[in-house]
Amino acid sequence: MNKLIDIKNFTHLKNESPDLDIPFFKINKKSKTKKKILIVSGGSRNGNHLVCSILDNHPQLPFLPGEDRVLSEIFWKNLNDRKNFYKAINNKNAFKYLSKLSGVNVDKWKLLSKKKIHIKYKKRWAGNHPQGFVPLLEYPDQKYFKFDHDKYLNTLKKNISSKSCDFEKLFIGYLEAFSKLKEKKTKDLKFDYIYANSGLRRELYLLCKKKFNVKIIVPVRKFETFCFSKIYGRYKSLKINDKLMKEAWAHWKNKTIDYLILKKLFPKNLFLVRFEDLIEIKNKKKFTKKICKFLSIKYHKNLEYNSFIGNIVKPNTSFEREKLANFAVLDTKLIPREYYNIYSEVEKKCY
Secondary structure, three states, X not given: OOOOOOHHHOXXXXXXXXXXXXXXXXXXXXXXXXXXXXXXXXXXXXXXXXXXXXXXXXXOXXXXXXXXXXXXXXXXXXXXXXXXXXXXXXXXXXXXXXXXXXXXXXXXXXHHHOOOOOHHHHXXXXXXXXXXXXXXOOOOOOOOOOXXXXXXXXXXXXXXXXXXXXXXXXXXXXXXXXXXXXXXXXXXXXXOEEEEOOOOOHHHHHHHHOOOOXXXXXXXXXXXXXXXXXXXXXXXXXXXXXXXXXXXXXXXXXXXXXXXXHHHHOOOOEEEEEHHHHHOHHHHHHHHHHHHHHHOOOOOHHHXXXXXXXXXOOOOOOOOHHHHHHHOOOOHHHOOOHHHHHHXXXXXXXX
């Protein structure tokens, strides 16, 4: 198992990462920022929104407006279209370009703040959509849209210029603007910024390698229920055939191993939490206290309910739990044997 949890097997870094040695990323140059950053990022359908909704109304943490794609898109643009990316961020309208990366090709926060939400987005919240679709809504019953887009855009305009064309200046400048979308009026915040997006691994590697002041919470879900959530969310089917099983397994295996490698490399920066520990009412308090200890914040009663910008929300589940209980029973014969060794490693690295 030790051979598997090795940087040589870091799939996201090995197969889908731009060159991190180039002047833009400067991976070997230590970060100068003192800002404290909290990031929530596990694989998709592993409980990212569950963690975010638990932490949402803690008085010592900033509000999180929702998942954002800017960080991952900076990496994708450098991998696939570096020349045009550099041209865009050195342009006088670089701040507009960056804001549109929030939704991959559209300013997500502009659409939400103006409530310009097409019916197709209302029926497809985060995790409940086909492949390639970029959702706007985080939760099925999301009703909060009072984001200060003007302040976000003005801060972005102020922070992003031709002088901010390296990764650190660009990302910290963006986080400062992102934090203006919804500010929490309290003086006791323990983190300057909070950010979330599923599947960040090469991005987290760079942040930790450059020694950013970052804490990362990574939820990991058992494959037995993950596969149904992933497949149903994408294909609206609970019937598991060989093709869908292989697709779900590749997603779970590669991302889980990458996060285990990150945990091994940067144990003080990453905190792995089992999804199942946060959905059982009798266990929830025990494990949220462990998260609080990792973040050096006090336990608070607000952690006992799930909310979004202080408003109670339903889970962003792909389907109703009753449907899962009645129909989604995975034949253990379909589960790859190596799963049990990998998940055993997850259990060792949690808490």
